[in-house]
Amino acid sequence: QVQLQESGPGLLKPSGTLSLTCAVSGGSISSTDWWSWVRQTPGKGLEWLGEIYHSGSTKYNPSLQSRLTISVDKSKNQFSLMLISVTAADTAMYYCAKNTGRPSARFFDIWGPGTMVTVSS
């Protein structure tokens, strides 16, 4: 059974760069699945940030596309998120997730436990 684990700094300053990594265990990141980042702001709903295939192909949420980069490292069986120019609005719980299914019907079948990120001076 595939398991996911997020890691990264819990606190960063405004205008800084957020970098998170999701380690994949129990399976290969080079499977036919895609790999996503989803965040949840305190007390609010879920927001899909973007996804990546092991080939390096990516899709991003248009609202974040100018600040977001998702990359994959097949040798380490992990994928990463980099979000630049962060503000307090980026304070959220960040989840990595495996998504499966047809391109227009993908759903998130496995989630990491999440990592809380706070942006504050």
Add this chain to the structure above:
Amino acid sequence: QSVLTQPPSVSGAPGQRVTISCTGSGSNIGAGYEVHWYQQFPGTAPKLLIYDNNNRPSGVPDRFSASKSGTSASLAITGLQAEDEADYYCQSYDSSLSGSRVFGGGTKLTIL
């Protein structure tokens, strides 16, 4: 504002049946894209509950079911149990947003 609209809260007594609606538009649910549902307990990650409109992953009780019609979808929970108290989210695909995956704002289910 979420692309998919859910009621903020619903409630029901043990043993009763409740439904949670998820309303979209012609660029997502109305365009025929599948709807998926997630269950989230406080302090934990969401868990897949229903996929492709009405399919349950292994281990999900058949008390949970879902349907889709037009621009809306709904999740039904029968025989409510105390452990069903959680947040529920719908998710679909939106073709007007460069092919984004979109979520509903979530519905808090309270067991009376």
